[in-house]
Amino acid sequence: MNNLNTKEFDYLTAGNGNATDGKPHDINELRRQVDEVIAATPVFDLHTHLFATQFGELNLFGIDELLNYHYLIAELFRYSPVAPAEFWRMEKSAQADLIWRTLFVENTPLSEATRGVIAVLSILGLNTRAKNLSEAREFFAAQKPAEYLENVLKISRVSDVVMTNDPLDDAEIKVWNGVEQIDSRFHAALRLDRLLNGWTEAVPLIEKQNYAVHTKIDERTINETRRFLDDWIRKMKPLYLGVSLPDDFAYPEESPRGKLLKEVVLPTCKAHNISLALMIGVRRQVNPALKLAGDGLGRADVSILSRICAKNPEVKFLVTFLSRENQHELCVVARKFANLMPFGCWWFLNNSSIISEITRERFEMLGTSFIPQHSDARILDQLIYKWHHSRRIIADALLESYAALWNDGRRVTRAEIERDAAKLFSGNFRGWVGLE
Protein backbone atom coordinates (compact mmCIF):
# COMPACT_ATOMS: atom_id res chain seq x y z
CA MET A 1 0.00 0.00 0.00
CA ASN A 2 1.31 3.47 -0.87
CA ASN A 3 2.19 5.94 1.82
CA LEU A 4 0.52 4.17 4.71
CA ASN A 5 2.81 4.01 7.65
CA THR A 6 1.37 1.32 9.90
CA LYS A 7 3.20 2.95 12.85
CA GLU A 8 0.60 5.72 12.71
CA PHE A 9 -1.97 3.05 13.40
CA ASP A 10 -0.17 1.49 16.35
CA TYR A 11 -3.32 1.05 18.35
CA LEU A 12 -4.71 -1.04 15.51
CA THR A 13 -2.17 -3.73 16.19
CA ALA A 14 -2.72 -3.68 19.96
CA GLY A 15 -5.21 -6.52 19.78
CA ASN A 16 -8.21 -4.41 20.74
CA GLY A 17 -10.31 -6.07 18.03
CA ASN A 18 -12.20 -9.25 18.09
CA ALA A 19 -11.44 -11.70 15.31
CA THR A 20 -14.89 -13.25 15.54
CA ASP A 21 -16.91 -10.03 15.10
CA GLY A 22 -16.35 -9.90 11.30
CA LYS A 23 -14.05 -6.90 11.67
CA PRO A 24 -10.35 -7.15 10.89
CA HIS A 25 -8.32 -7.07 14.09
CA ASP A 26 -5.20 -5.36 12.83
CA ILE A 27 -3.96 -3.45 9.80
CA ASN A 28 -2.44 -6.51 8.17
CA GLU A 29 -5.68 -8.40 8.50
CA LEU A 30 -7.53 -5.40 7.04
CA ARG A 31 -5.14 -5.35 4.11
CA ARG A 32 -5.60 -9.08 3.56
CA GLN A 33 -9.38 -8.75 3.57
CA VAL A 34 -9.43 -5.77 1.20
CA ASP A 35 -7.04 -7.49 -1.21
CA GLU A 36 -9.08 -10.68 -1.13
CA VAL A 37 -12.42 -8.95 -1.67
CA ILE A 38 -11.17 -6.64 -4.41
CA ALA A 39 -9.51 -9.54 -6.21
CA ALA A 40 -12.68 -11.64 -6.07
CA THR A 41 -15.36 -9.07 -6.91
CA PRO A 42 -16.72 -9.39 -10.45
CA VAL A 43 -16.48 -6.30 -12.65
CA PHE A 44 -19.11 -4.79 -14.93
CA ASP A 45 -16.80 -3.08 -17.43
CA LEU A 46 -18.86 -0.09 -18.53
CA HIS A 47 -16.74 1.18 -21.40
CA THR A 48 -14.71 -0.94 -23.78
CA HIS A 49 -14.19 -1.23 -27.52
CA LEU A 50 -14.54 -5.02 -27.37
CA PHE A 51 -17.07 -7.03 -29.35
CA ALA A 52 -18.87 -10.29 -28.63
CA THR A 53 -17.72 -13.25 -30.72
CA GLN A 54 -20.88 -12.86 -32.85
CA PHE A 55 -19.23 -9.75 -34.34
CA GLY A 56 -16.63 -12.01 -35.98
CA GLU A 57 -13.50 -10.16 -37.03
CA LEU A 58 -14.32 -7.20 -34.83
CA ASN A 59 -13.53 -9.44 -31.84
CA LEU A 60 -9.77 -8.85 -31.56
CA PHE A 61 -7.36 -10.96 -29.54
CA GLY A 62 -3.84 -12.36 -29.69
CA ILE A 63 -0.27 -11.13 -29.68
CA ASP A 64 -0.35 -9.27 -33.02
CA GLU A 65 -3.41 -7.30 -31.97
CA LEU A 66 -2.03 -6.70 -28.47
CA LEU A 67 1.17 -5.24 -29.87
CA ASN A 68 -0.60 -3.16 -32.49
CA TYR A 69 -2.46 -1.26 -29.75
CA HIS A 70 -2.37 2.45 -30.49
CA TYR A 71 -0.89 3.22 -27.06
CA LEU A 72 2.16 1.12 -28.07
CA ILE A 73 2.31 2.51 -31.60
CA ALA A 74 2.69 6.01 -30.11
CA GLU A 75 5.50 4.70 -27.87
CA LEU A 76 7.24 2.97 -30.78
CA PHE A 77 7.95 6.31 -32.47
CA ARG A 78 9.69 7.56 -29.30
CA TYR A 79 12.46 5.03 -30.06
CA SER A 80 12.31 3.79 -33.64
CA PRO A 81 13.80 5.51 -36.71
CA VAL A 82 10.94 3.99 -38.74
CA ALA A 83 8.69 6.82 -39.92
CA PRO A 84 4.90 6.58 -39.42
CA ALA A 85 4.24 6.41 -43.19
CA GLU A 86 6.62 3.47 -43.50
CA PHE A 87 5.09 1.75 -40.46
CA TRP A 88 1.57 1.95 -41.94
CA ARG A 89 2.80 0.30 -45.15
CA MET A 90 3.97 -2.78 -43.23
CA GLU A 91 1.97 -5.99 -42.69
CA LYS A 92 0.36 -6.28 -39.26
CA SER A 93 2.72 -9.09 -38.22
CA ALA A 94 5.79 -7.07 -39.27
CA GLN A 95 4.44 -4.10 -37.30
CA ALA A 96 4.03 -6.34 -34.25
CA ASP A 97 7.58 -7.71 -34.70
CA LEU A 98 8.96 -4.18 -34.85
CA ILE A 99 7.04 -3.09 -31.75
CA TRP A 100 8.15 -6.17 -29.82
CA ARG A 101 11.78 -5.76 -30.78
CA THR A 102 11.83 -2.02 -30.11
CA LEU A 103 9.81 -1.75 -26.91
CA PHE A 104 10.41 -5.16 -25.30
CA VAL A 105 13.78 -6.44 -26.46
CA GLU A 106 15.89 -3.35 -27.09
CA ASN A 107 14.28 -1.36 -24.28
CA THR A 108 12.87 -2.17 -20.85
CA PRO A 109 9.06 -2.20 -20.95
CA LEU A 110 8.41 0.23 -18.11
CA SER A 111 5.39 2.14 -19.43
CA GLU A 112 1.89 1.16 -18.29
CA ALA A 113 0.96 -0.17 -21.76
CA THR A 114 4.15 -2.20 -22.21
CA ARG A 115 3.90 -3.59 -18.67
CA GLY A 116 0.37 -4.58 -19.64
CA VAL A 117 1.60 -6.83 -22.43
CA ILE A 118 4.14 -8.36 -20.03
CA ALA A 119 1.38 -9.01 -17.47
CA VAL A 120 -0.78 -10.74 -20.10
CA LEU A 121 2.09 -12.94 -21.31
CA SER A 122 3.12 -13.78 -17.77
CA ILE A 123 -0.41 -14.65 -16.62
CA LEU A 124 -0.87 -16.84 -19.70
CA GLY A 125 2.43 -18.60 -18.93
CA LEU A 126 4.31 -17.23 -21.97
CA ASN A 127 7.93 -16.08 -22.10
CA THR A 128 8.13 -12.37 -21.26
CA ARG A 129 11.73 -12.20 -22.53
CA ALA A 130 11.22 -13.93 -25.86
CA LYS A 131 13.53 -12.76 -28.64
CA ASN A 132 10.71 -13.12 -31.15
CA LEU A 133 6.96 -13.78 -31.23
CA SER A 134 6.88 -17.40 -32.45
CA GLU A 135 5.88 -18.98 -29.12
CA ALA A 136 3.18 -16.39 -28.46
CA ARG A 137 1.83 -16.68 -32.01
CA GLU A 138 1.63 -20.45 -31.71
CA PHE A 139 -0.21 -20.16 -28.40
CA PHE A 140 -2.81 -17.72 -29.72
CA ALA A 141 -3.28 -19.58 -33.01
CA ALA A 142 -4.34 -22.62 -30.97
CA GLN A 143 -7.07 -20.70 -29.08
CA LYS A 144 -10.70 -21.07 -30.13
CA PRO A 145 -12.41 -17.64 -29.86
CA ALA A 146 -15.36 -18.78 -27.72
CA GLU A 147 -13.24 -20.83 -25.30
CA TYR A 148 -10.60 -18.15 -25.09
CA LEU A 149 -13.26 -15.58 -24.24
CA GLU A 150 -14.41 -17.73 -21.30
CA ASN A 151 -10.83 -18.00 -20.15
CA VAL A 152 -10.13 -14.27 -20.31
CA LEU A 153 -13.38 -13.36 -18.54
CA LYS A 154 -12.55 -15.87 -15.83
CA ILE A 155 -8.96 -14.72 -15.34
CA SER A 156 -9.93 -11.04 -15.27
CA ARG A 157 -13.13 -11.71 -13.29
CA VAL A 158 -15.18 -9.57 -15.64
CA SER A 159 -18.84 -10.57 -15.61
CA ASP A 160 -20.16 -8.03 -18.13
CA VAL A 161 -18.68 -5.95 -20.91
CA VAL A 162 -20.15 -2.84 -22.49
CA MET A 163 -19.20 -2.46 -26.14
CA THR A 164 -18.99 0.78 -28.15
CA ASN A 165 -21.51 0.47 -30.97
CA ASP A 166 -21.60 2.75 -33.96
CA PRO A 167 -24.97 2.64 -35.76
CA LEU A 168 -23.27 3.97 -38.90
CA ASP A 169 -20.70 1.18 -39.18
CA ASP A 170 -21.52 -1.31 -41.95
CA ALA A 171 -19.79 -4.29 -40.31
CA GLU A 172 -21.71 -3.74 -37.07
CA ILE A 173 -25.01 -3.07 -38.83
CA LYS A 174 -24.78 -6.47 -40.51
CA VAL A 175 -24.55 -8.19 -37.14
CA TRP A 176 -27.39 -6.20 -35.57
CA ASN A 177 -29.57 -7.02 -38.57
CA GLY A 178 -28.56 -10.69 -38.51
CA VAL A 179 -30.28 -13.48 -36.68
CA GLU A 180 -27.54 -14.49 -34.33
CA GLN A 181 -28.21 -13.89 -30.65
CA ILE A 182 -25.51 -11.69 -29.11
CA ASP A 183 -23.76 -13.02 -26.00
CA SER A 184 -25.84 -11.59 -23.14
CA ARG A 185 -22.68 -10.64 -21.20
CA PHE A 186 -21.89 -8.11 -23.92
CA HIS A 187 -24.08 -5.04 -23.67
CA ALA A 188 -24.45 -2.29 -26.22
CA ALA A 189 -23.64 1.41 -25.83
CA LEU A 190 -24.91 3.50 -28.71
CA ARG A 191 -22.09 5.78 -29.77
CA LEU A 192 -23.01 9.20 -31.13
CA ASP A 193 -19.58 10.51 -32.16
CA ARG A 194 -20.18 10.51 -35.90
CA LEU A 195 -23.62 11.99 -35.51
CA LEU A 196 -22.62 14.77 -33.10
CA ASN A 197 -19.04 15.49 -34.15
CA GLY A 198 -19.28 14.99 -37.91
CA TRP A 199 -22.83 15.77 -38.93
CA THR A 200 -22.09 16.58 -42.60
CA GLU A 201 -20.40 13.21 -43.12
CA ALA A 202 -23.09 11.41 -41.08
CA VAL A 203 -26.01 12.72 -43.19
CA PRO A 204 -25.50 10.48 -46.26
CA LEU A 205 -24.97 7.46 -44.02
CA ILE A 206 -28.20 8.08 -42.12
CA GLU A 207 -30.00 8.73 -45.42
CA LYS A 208 -28.69 5.39 -46.68
CA GLN A 209 -30.66 3.80 -43.83
CA ASN A 210 -33.84 5.46 -45.17
CA TYR A 211 -34.18 8.48 -42.91
CA ALA A 212 -34.90 11.79 -44.62
CA VAL A 213 -32.19 13.94 -43.05
CA HIS A 214 -30.41 17.00 -44.43
CA THR A 215 -27.28 18.91 -43.58
CA LYS A 216 -29.50 21.79 -42.50
CA ILE A 217 -30.99 20.77 -39.16
CA ASP A 218 -34.64 21.70 -39.71
CA GLU A 219 -37.70 20.22 -38.04
CA ARG A 220 -37.98 17.29 -40.40
CA THR A 221 -34.31 16.42 -39.95
CA ILE A 222 -34.72 16.59 -36.16
CA ASN A 223 -37.73 14.26 -36.28
CA GLU A 224 -36.02 11.86 -38.65
CA THR A 225 -32.84 11.75 -36.57
CA ARG A 226 -34.94 11.04 -33.49
CA ARG A 227 -36.65 8.25 -35.39
CA PHE A 228 -33.22 6.92 -36.40
CA LEU A 229 -32.13 6.83 -32.74
CA ASP A 230 -35.46 5.37 -31.56
CA ASP A 231 -35.07 2.52 -34.04
CA TRP A 232 -31.47 1.83 -33.06
CA ILE A 233 -32.32 1.93 -29.37
CA ARG A 234 -35.00 -0.68 -30.01
CA LYS A 235 -32.55 -2.81 -31.97
CA MET A 236 -29.41 -2.54 -29.81
CA LYS A 237 -31.02 -2.07 -26.39
CA PRO A 238 -28.04 0.03 -25.34
CA LEU A 239 -27.32 0.65 -21.67
CA TYR A 240 -26.52 4.27 -22.51
CA LEU A 241 -25.89 6.67 -25.37
CA GLY A 242 -22.33 7.96 -25.45
CA VAL A 243 -20.13 10.53 -27.09
CA SER A 244 -16.54 11.69 -26.83
CA LEU A 245 -16.16 15.45 -26.91
CA PRO A 246 -13.28 17.87 -27.46
CA ASP A 247 -11.80 19.95 -24.68
CA ASP A 248 -13.45 23.07 -26.14
CA PHE A 249 -16.93 21.53 -26.05
CA ALA A 250 -19.41 24.13 -24.85
CA TYR A 251 -22.95 23.93 -23.56
CA PRO A 252 -25.07 25.47 -24.88
CA GLU A 253 -23.32 25.64 -28.22
CA GLU A 254 -24.22 27.34 -31.53
CA SER A 255 -23.26 24.49 -33.82
CA PRO A 256 -24.78 21.40 -35.45
CA ARG A 257 -23.59 19.46 -32.40
CA GLY A 258 -25.22 21.93 -29.99
CA LYS A 259 -28.48 21.82 -31.92
CA LEU A 260 -28.52 18.02 -32.24
CA LEU A 261 -27.70 17.61 -28.57
CA LYS A 262 -30.53 19.90 -27.55
CA GLU A 263 -33.18 18.86 -30.06
CA VAL A 264 -32.40 15.21 -30.65
CA VAL A 265 -30.11 13.54 -28.10
CA LEU A 266 -31.32 14.96 -24.78
CA PRO A 267 -35.02 14.50 -25.66
CA THR A 268 -34.24 10.93 -26.76
CA CYS A 269 -32.53 10.19 -23.44
CA LYS A 270 -35.53 11.60 -21.62
CA ALA A 271 -38.06 9.69 -23.70
CA HIS A 272 -36.26 6.36 -23.31
CA ASN A 273 -35.07 7.03 -19.76
CA ILE A 274 -31.55 6.26 -20.91
CA SER A 275 -28.30 7.80 -19.63
CA LEU A 276 -25.96 9.91 -21.70
CA ALA A 277 -22.22 9.28 -21.31
CA LEU A 278 -20.08 12.36 -21.92
CA MET A 279 -16.37 11.69 -22.40
CA ILE A 280 -14.82 15.11 -22.47
CA GLY A 281 -11.37 16.44 -23.30
CA VAL A 282 -10.07 14.61 -26.36
CA ARG A 283 -8.16 16.62 -28.94
CA ARG A 284 -8.40 14.41 -32.00
CA GLN A 285 -5.55 14.10 -34.49
CA VAL A 286 -2.94 16.29 -32.85
CA ASN A 287 -0.54 14.31 -35.04
CA PRO A 288 -2.52 12.84 -37.96
CA ALA A 289 0.49 10.86 -39.21
CA LEU A 290 0.01 8.58 -36.22
CA LYS A 291 -3.65 7.84 -37.15
CA LEU A 292 -5.50 6.39 -34.11
CA ALA A 293 -2.34 6.92 -32.04
CA GLY A 294 -2.34 10.61 -32.94
CA ASP A 295 -5.05 11.86 -30.56
CA GLY A 296 -4.19 14.11 -27.62
CA LEU A 297 -6.02 15.91 -24.89
CA GLY A 298 -6.87 19.33 -23.55
CA ARG A 299 -8.20 20.73 -20.31
CA ALA A 300 -11.94 21.38 -20.54
CA ASP A 301 -14.25 23.87 -18.89
CA VAL A 302 -16.10 21.86 -16.22
CA SER A 303 -18.75 24.57 -15.79
CA ILE A 304 -20.46 23.15 -18.88
CA LEU A 305 -21.26 20.12 -16.77
CA SER A 306 -23.05 22.10 -14.07
CA ARG A 307 -25.10 23.75 -16.78
CA ILE A 308 -26.04 20.57 -18.60
CA CYS A 309 -26.94 18.77 -15.34
CA ALA A 310 -28.99 21.73 -14.07
CA LYS A 311 -30.80 22.27 -17.35
CA ASN A 312 -31.66 18.58 -17.81
CA PRO A 313 -32.57 17.23 -14.38
CA GLU A 314 -34.50 14.30 -15.88
CA VAL A 315 -31.44 13.08 -17.78
CA LYS A 316 -28.75 11.03 -16.05
CA PHE A 317 -25.16 11.67 -17.09
CA LEU A 318 -22.19 9.33 -16.90
CA VAL A 319 -19.14 11.56 -17.15
CA THR A 320 -15.41 11.22 -17.50
CA PHE A 321 -12.81 13.89 -18.29
CA LEU A 322 -9.53 13.16 -20.02
CA SER A 323 -7.46 15.86 -18.41
CA ARG A 324 -6.00 15.25 -14.97
CA GLU A 325 -6.57 18.93 -14.21
CA ASN A 326 -10.36 18.50 -14.54
CA GLN A 327 -10.72 15.71 -11.96
CA HIS A 328 -11.18 17.73 -8.79
CA GLU A 329 -13.78 19.98 -10.38
CA LEU A 330 -15.64 16.91 -11.64
CA CYS A 331 -15.91 15.68 -8.03
CA VAL A 332 -17.22 19.04 -6.91
CA VAL A 333 -19.92 19.11 -9.62
CA ALA A 334 -20.88 15.53 -8.72
CA ARG A 335 -21.46 16.66 -5.14
CA LYS A 336 -24.01 19.17 -6.47
CA PHE A 337 -25.91 17.05 -8.96
CA ALA A 338 -27.41 13.64 -8.20
CA ASN A 339 -27.98 13.12 -11.94
CA LEU A 340 -24.22 12.95 -12.48
CA MET A 341 -22.11 9.81 -12.11
CA PRO A 342 -18.33 10.23 -12.55
CA PHE A 343 -16.66 7.20 -14.03
CA GLY A 344 -13.28 5.80 -14.91
CA CYS A 345 -9.73 7.04 -15.36
CA TRP A 346 -9.83 7.44 -19.09
CA TRP A 347 -6.99 6.69 -21.54
CA PHE A 348 -4.01 8.93 -20.61
CA LEU A 349 -5.24 8.75 -16.99
CA ASN A 350 -5.21 4.96 -16.97
CA ASN A 351 -1.75 4.86 -15.36
CA SER A 352 -1.02 3.54 -11.89
CA SER A 353 0.06 6.85 -10.33
CA ILE A 354 -2.89 8.79 -11.72
CA ILE A 355 -5.54 6.16 -10.99
CA SER A 356 -4.24 6.13 -7.44
CA GLU A 357 -4.49 9.89 -7.08
CA ILE A 358 -7.92 10.22 -8.70
CA THR A 359 -9.44 7.29 -6.81
CA ARG A 360 -8.22 8.58 -3.45
CA GLU A 361 -9.61 12.01 -4.24
CA ARG A 362 -12.95 10.48 -5.22
CA PHE A 363 -13.20 8.45 -1.98
CA GLU A 364 -12.54 11.62 -0.02
CA MET A 365 -15.11 13.67 -1.90
CA LEU A 366 -17.75 11.17 -2.96
CA GLY A 367 -17.46 8.16 -0.63
CA THR A 368 -18.43 5.15 -2.73
CA SER A 369 -20.88 7.04 -4.98
CA PHE A 370 -18.83 6.84 -8.18
CA ILE A 371 -17.52 4.25 -10.65
CA PRO A 372 -13.75 4.06 -10.25
CA GLN A 373 -12.74 2.45 -13.48
CA HIS A 374 -13.53 1.09 -16.91
CA SER A 375 -10.95 -0.74 -19.04
CA ASP A 376 -11.35 0.89 -22.48
CA ALA A 377 -9.96 -2.42 -23.74
CA ARG A 378 -9.79 -2.74 -27.52
CA ILE A 379 -8.29 -6.22 -27.52
CA LEU A 380 -9.86 -8.96 -25.43
CA ASP A 381 -6.65 -10.01 -23.67
CA GLN A 382 -6.22 -6.46 -22.35
CA LEU A 383 -8.99 -7.13 -19.84
CA ILE A 384 -6.45 -9.28 -18.02
CA TYR A 385 -3.89 -6.56 -17.39
CA LYS A 386 -6.10 -3.52 -17.25
CA TRP A 387 -8.18 -5.01 -14.44
CA HIS A 388 -5.16 -6.56 -12.78
CA HIS A 389 -3.51 -3.12 -12.60
CA SER A 390 -6.66 -1.23 -11.61
CA ARG A 391 -7.77 -3.70 -8.93
CA ARG A 392 -4.45 -3.41 -7.18
CA ILE A 393 -4.53 0.38 -7.10
CA ILE A 394 -8.19 0.59 -6.11
CA ALA A 395 -7.50 -1.88 -3.29
CA ASP A 396 -4.67 0.34 -2.02
CA ALA A 397 -6.84 3.46 -2.14
CA LEU A 398 -9.70 1.69 -0.40
CA LEU A 399 -7.42 0.33 2.29
CA GLU A 400 -6.07 3.80 2.92
CA SER A 401 -9.62 5.13 3.36
CA TYR A 402 -10.60 2.28 5.70
CA ALA A 403 -7.46 2.79 7.76
CA ALA A 404 -8.24 6.49 8.07
CA LEU A 405 -11.79 5.63 9.13
CA TRP A 406 -10.44 3.20 11.68
CA ASN A 407 -8.12 5.89 12.96
CA ASP A 408 -11.19 8.07 13.40
CA GLY A 409 -12.87 5.37 15.48
CA ARG A 410 -14.74 2.91 13.24
CA ARG A 411 -13.62 -0.43 11.92
CA VAL A 412 -15.20 -1.76 8.72
CA THR A 413 -16.55 -5.28 8.68
CA ARG A 414 -15.82 -7.85 6.01
CA ALA A 415 -19.46 -7.55 4.91
CA GLU A 416 -19.02 -3.78 4.48
CA ILE A 417 -15.87 -4.26 2.42
CA GLU A 418 -17.77 -6.69 0.21
CA ARG A 419 -20.70 -4.30 -0.11
CA ASP A 420 -18.40 -1.40 -1.08
CA ALA A 421 -16.48 -3.44 -3.63
CA ALA A 422 -19.69 -4.69 -5.21
CA LYS A 423 -20.97 -1.12 -5.56
CA LEU A 424 -17.73 0.19 -7.03
CA PHE A 425 -17.21 -2.63 -9.52
CA SER A 426 -20.77 -3.20 -10.66
CA GLY A 427 -23.63 -2.09 -8.41
CA ASN A 428 -23.31 1.65 -8.99
CA PHE A 429 -23.39 1.15 -12.74
CA ARG A 430 -26.16 -1.44 -12.72
CA GLY A 431 -28.28 0.83 -10.54
CA TRP A 432 -27.54 3.85 -12.74
CA VAL A 433 -28.65 2.17 -15.95
CA GLY A 434 -31.61 0.44 -14.32
CA LEU A 435 -30.38 -3.14 -14.44
CA GLU A 436 -31.61 -3.80 -10.93
Ligand code: FIX
Ligand atom coordinates in the same frame (compact mmCIF):
# COMPACT_ATOMS: atom_id res chain seq x y z
O1 FIX B 1 -13.23 7.77 -27.60
C1 FIX B 1 -12.96 6.77 -26.93
O2 FIX B 1 -13.81 5.96 -26.53
C2 FIX B 1 -11.51 6.53 -26.62
O3 FIX B 1 -11.44 5.74 -25.46
C3 FIX B 1 -10.83 5.83 -27.75
O4 FIX B 1 -11.25 6.28 -28.93
C4 FIX B 1 -9.31 5.86 -27.61
O5 FIX B 1 -8.72 5.69 -28.87
C5 FIX B 1 -8.89 4.79 -26.69
O6 FIX B 1 -8.76 3.66 -27.10
C6 FIX B 1 -8.61 5.11 -25.35
O7 FIX B 1 -8.35 4.24 -24.52
Ligand code: ZN
Ligand atom coordinates in the same frame (compact mmCIF):
# COMPACT_ATOMS: atom_id res chain seq x y z
ZN1 ZN C 1 -12.96 4.42 -25.37
